[in-house]
Amino acid sequence: MPELPEVEALAHHLREHAVGKFIERIDVAAISAIKTFDPPFTALQGVSVTGAGRHGKFLDLDVDGLHLVVHLARAGWLRWNDELPKAPPRPGRGPLAVRVHLDDGSGFDLTEAGTKKGLAVYVVRDPQEVPGIARLGPDALSLDAAGLKAALAGQAGRIKNTLTDQRVIAGIGNAYSDEILHAAKLSPFKIAGKLTDDELEALAAAIIEIESDAVARSVGQQAATLKAEKRSGLRVHARTGLPCPVCGDTIAEISLADKSYQYCPTCQTGGKKLNDRRMDRLLK
Structure with missing residues (x-):
């Protein structure tokens, strides 16, 4: 399970590689991973990534005031790729849950291995809207x-x-x-x-x-x-x-x-x- 150090490292990686770029599109391959509907994922498309941080073991990608928040659970992971496939993934195939394309062709996959699914992805206006973040104790x-x-x-x-x-x-x-x-x-x-x-x-x-x-x-x-x-x-x-x-x-x-x-x-x-x-x- 990714813990504080690994999530901090992923946030650092996103600050180094994603901040300043625009989200071109988001592909959802596992609808069960999506925990919110308002704002929709499409609200992130065409918007610039302005920051990346961490709340406990939650990863937070700041997209010009909206937040793409991820909890990787036990078997989830973020896989960065300098050149993502352009074709949309087939839903329900393999470990891929969500793919985020950036405007320069790079981006990342959110994946989850195994059959016990716990990966959770949110789009919120404030990270405190995520129930798990609102309940967190001190870091x-x-x-x-x-x-x-x-x-x-x-x-x-x-x-x-x-x-x-x-x-x-x-x-x-x-x-x-x-x-x-x-x-x-x-x-x-x-x-x-x-x-x-x-x-x-x-x-x-x-x-x-x-x-x-x-x-x-x-x-x-x-x-x-x-x-x-x-x-x-x-x-x-x-x-x-x-x-x-x-x-x-x-x-x-x-x-x-x-x-x-x-x-x-x-x-x-x-x-x-x-x-x-x-x-x-x-x-x-």
Whole structure:
């Protein structure tokens, strides 16, 4: 799933390559991805791209006051092409959902792999009209220890789940939450609202460190290489069974219905493996 660093990098790429150009036309290949009807997509045609930004994990293309807002969900992506095919795509074929043509022949595809569709595309006059943006908590890169304490106050869930709740903190997903908790030396099962001041200080520093480093590595990358760049920087996420790069212990995993997350027992849980009922049943 694209998270804050990858979406920031995509916004940077669009600022570098799309701003100042005009949208020639938009082809919709998957109508299910379109979440708004007023203004229509045709309102963007012939209008110049004036900016690109990010709201949490939402990508925002400013088209002279109108906004093309995209949430890439779990399997969505933006694929830039310096020369797009001129023929309209056939609806319902392959991963293509939306194609945006610019006046110099370049543009980008919004695609989504797999059968579980979550890609969402909006055209709005104000980004706050997008329900997911209106509900966002403070951006992850804006939080110091005091801001993090305020965001987590009263949160009764596990810190792993709370970090990925966009209503609490915007931008952090499954992968980087694993990396943040590892850097902060915190168990993913800690209760979010009961962290000590020292734990909050460590967590706030880890959020800034991990997210800022990932942004620095991602910005300037071509859209096609961003996923590989993300994987190359991960120390615990998706590394089950491999040695922790800090202490050498074996990275452990918690498996859920539709995702998994990883942690280091030595660095984060005092050497104890967390209870994972699903994995325990499989191993019996």
